[in-house]
Amino acid sequence: xxxxxGPKLPLWIALSLTLVIVIVVRESAVVIxxxxxxxxxxxxxxxxxxxxxxxxxxxxxxxxxxxxxASNILLVDSGFAFLPVSAGAGLLLFALGDELWxxxxxxxxxxxxxxxxxxxxxNHWLSNTATKPTSNTNEHKGQS
Numbered sequence: 802x803x804x805x806x807g808p809k810l811p812l813w814i815a816l817s818l819t820l821v822i823v824i825v826v827r828e829s830a831v832v833i834x835x836x837x838x839x840x841x842x843x844x845x846x847x848x849x850x851x852x853x854x855x856x857x858x859x860x861x862x863x864x865x866x867x868x869x870x871a872s873n874i875l876l877v878d879s880g881f882a883f884l885p886v887s888a889g890a891g892l893l894l895f896a897l898g899d900e901l902w903x904x905x906x907x908x909x910x911x912x913x914x915x916x917x918x919x920x921x922x923x924n925h926w927l928s929n930t931a932t933k934p935t936s937n938t939n940e941h942k943g944q945s
Contacts, residue, residue: 808865809866810867812874815868815870816871816875818867819872820875822868826850826851826854827844827851829850830843830850831843831847834846844885844888848885
């Protein structure tokens with residue numbers, strides 16, 4: 802599991818190669834899932850395949866620095882990581898029909914209740930009125 806320094810590639814080439822790897826793995830998963838008759842599982846199969854490829858690559862020769870640098874830029878500096886989730890959510894919206902409002906209400910409530918509870922706890926913990934443990938050292942001085 803040693804990191805591989807590899808060639809020092811310009812950033813645009815590293816980004817292009819990383820995107821090509823992601824697209825090839827994802828589209829291969831789509832083709833395989835269509836062949837197997839499980840088209841809806843293509844994104845999950847692609848993610849698992851990419852994970853296994855990267856783990857194997859890392860264990861055998863080590864990941865090159867250009868791949869690490871490019872993937873950090875794509876994942877940290879952009880919303881690229883949320884594209885599959887957004888696409889899946891968009892596809893689901895068309896299939897929900899009459900259940901859309903119930904699911905939206907459930908999502909809003911299940912988001913707001915934990916946030917409300919966290920806000921109450923944070924307010925309690927950060928406020929000056931929170932009870933703080935006090936130690937009265939004067940009471941214990943005369944006792945041994």
